[in-house]
Amino acid sequence: MHKIVTLPGDGIGPEIMASALEILQAATAGTDFTYEVTEMPFGGAGIDAKGHPFPEETQAALQTADAILLGAIGGPQWHDASVTPEQGLLQMRALLGLYANVRPVRLADSLVHLSPLKEERVKGTDMVIVRELIGGIYFGKPKYREGDEAFDTMYYNRGMIERIARYAFEVAQTRRGHVTSVDKANVLANSRLWRETVNEVAQDYPDVQVEHLYVDAAAMKLITKPTDFDVILTENLFGDILSDEASVIPGSLGLLPSASISAEQAALYEPIHGSAPDIAGQALANPMSMILSVTMMLRQSFGEEVLADRIEEACQAVMAEGIFTKDLGGQASTTDFTQAVIRKLQEG
Numbered sequence: 322m323h324k325i326v327t328l329p330g331d332g333i334g335p336e337i338m339a340s341a342l343e344i345l346q347a348a349t350a351g352t353d354f355t356y357e358v359t360e361m362p363f364g365g366a367g368i369d370a371k372g373h374p375f376p377e378e379t380q381a382a383l384q385t386a387d388a389i390l391l392g393a394i395g396g397p398q399w400h401d402a403s404v405t406p407e408q409g410l411l412q413m414r415a416l417l418g419l420y421a422n423v424r425p426v427r428l429a430d431s432l433v434h435l436s437p438l439k440e441e442r443v444k445g446t447d448m449v450i451v452r453e454l455i456g457g458i459y460f461g462k463p464k465y466r467e468g469d470e471a472f473d474t475m476y477y478n479r480g481m482i483e484r485i486a487r488y489a490f491e492v493a494q495t496r497r498g499h500v501t502s503v504d505k506a507n508v509l510a511n512s513r514l515w516r517e518t519v520n521e522v523a524q525d526y527p528d529v530q531v532e533h534l535y536v537d538a539a540a541m542k543l544i545t546k547p548t549d550f551d552v553i554l555t556e557n558l559f560g561d562i563l564s565d566e567a568s569v570i571p572g573s574l575g576l577l578p579s580a581s582i583s584a585e586q587a588a589l590y591e592p593i594h595g596s597a598p599d600i601a602g603q604a605l606a607n608p609m610s611m612i613l614s615v616t617m618m619l620r621q622s623f624g625e626e627v628l629a630d631r632i633e634e635a636c637q638a639v640m641a642e643g644i645f646t647k648d649l650g651g652q653a654s655t656t657d658f659t660q661a662v663i664r665k666l667q668e669g
């Protein structure tokens with residue numbers, strides 16, 4: 322019995338979590354894959370229930386999980402909390418040692434028409450962004466505001482860079498053998514250390530080709546020549562920004578999942594987007610990001626390739642029939658889409 326801990330969180334988090342869990346249940350009914358789900362408070366919901374975004378009970382539950390599913394956290398009502406949902410999220414990533422955030426960006430040929438970009442540019446896009454998740458400017462000290470001055474520190478050491486670079490090169494070995502390392506080495510000391518370390522690590526992976534791009538040029542090339550990319554390796558802030566940009570290729574932020582990997586702990590799977598307060602509570606959320614986070618969990622934590630394929634094929638078939646949510650220009654509600662995927666799973 323696999324133990325899955327869920328952290329639905331805030332805004333659309335609970336809506337897309339409910340959708341993805343219903344689909345998981347439908348897909349696994351009658352199979353050997355058995356699991357139990359334990360839901361825990363996290364983010365704004367943690368503040369409301371327990372006075373902290375990352376309550377002690379939630380911390381304890383994560384230690385015993387085989388895999389963790391996170392919806393999304395945050396919202397204007399918690400902006401002035403003494404510890405914000407976002408700080409809780411960063412605390413959790415650090416505590417669990419989730420150093421690698423893997424964000425695949427793929428565009429199925431049958432769904433190429435959903436991209437707002439020109440078909441000839443985006444057709445065949447299949448890349449993975451490997452984002453370092455527990456270093457860089459989100460975590461470096463000192464970090465403080467004093468009157469009209471504010472400080473954030475970008476910090477990396479060689480070991481942190483080496484660890485994420487090895488992860489990216491190993492991902493590339495299972496794919497097309499190409500790593501694009503993204504930095505700002507023309508300006509930042511951090512990036513010069515990054516580039517030097519990536520080049521050293523590259524020597525251990527002679528079967529992988531490495532190139533370097535500055536982040537500004539990478540941002541441009543990502544949407545003009547996305548098919549040039551296989552694995553993008555980058556630090557925390559750049560990866561955060563570039564991955565939201567990359568969601569324009571398939572057509573919506575609501576399509577992109579991720580896996581956050583730790584050397585010691587169970588992996589965590591989460592959409593790349595936030596809690597979308599602008600559409601929360603209206604059944605407008607696209608649950609694909611969460612459903613695909615579940616299929617990443619099935620593959621990576623449980624080796625369930627066939628189950629994951631079945632769910633992904635059902636979702637693609639439903640979208641190819643024109644059933645999709647408003648972010649992609651469709652009319653389906655979150656529930657309509659979920660039920661259509663479940664029907665497709667039951668037919669097949």
Ligand SMILES: NC(=O)C1=CN([C@@H]2O[C@H](COP(=O)(O)OP(=O)(O)OC[C@H]3O[C@@H](n4cnc5c(N)ncnc54)[C@H](O)[C@@H]3O)[C@@H](O)[C@H]2O)C=CC1
Pocket residue numbers: 333337392393394395396397407410574575576591592593594595596597598599600605606607608610648
């Ligand atoms: N991992 C997490 O939980 C993250 C949390 N946040 C937090 O989320 C809150 C909202 O941040 P925003 O800047 O608005 O970013 P956001 O990612 O929540 O939303 C950006 C835009 O994308 C749309 N969108 C996002 N996911 C969607 C989905 N599944 N279906 C349809 N449309 C979708 C939203 O409606 C919005 O217009 C903030 O408190 C922020 O700090 C932001 C990013 C990641």
Ligand SMILES: CC(C)CC(=O)C(=O)O
Pocket residue numbers: 407410459561593594
């Ligand atoms: C609180 C933020 C760092 C979350 C975010 O934007 C992300 O992980 O993509």
Ligand SMILES: [Mg+2]
Pocket residue numbers: 561562565593594
């Ligand atoms: Mg982000």
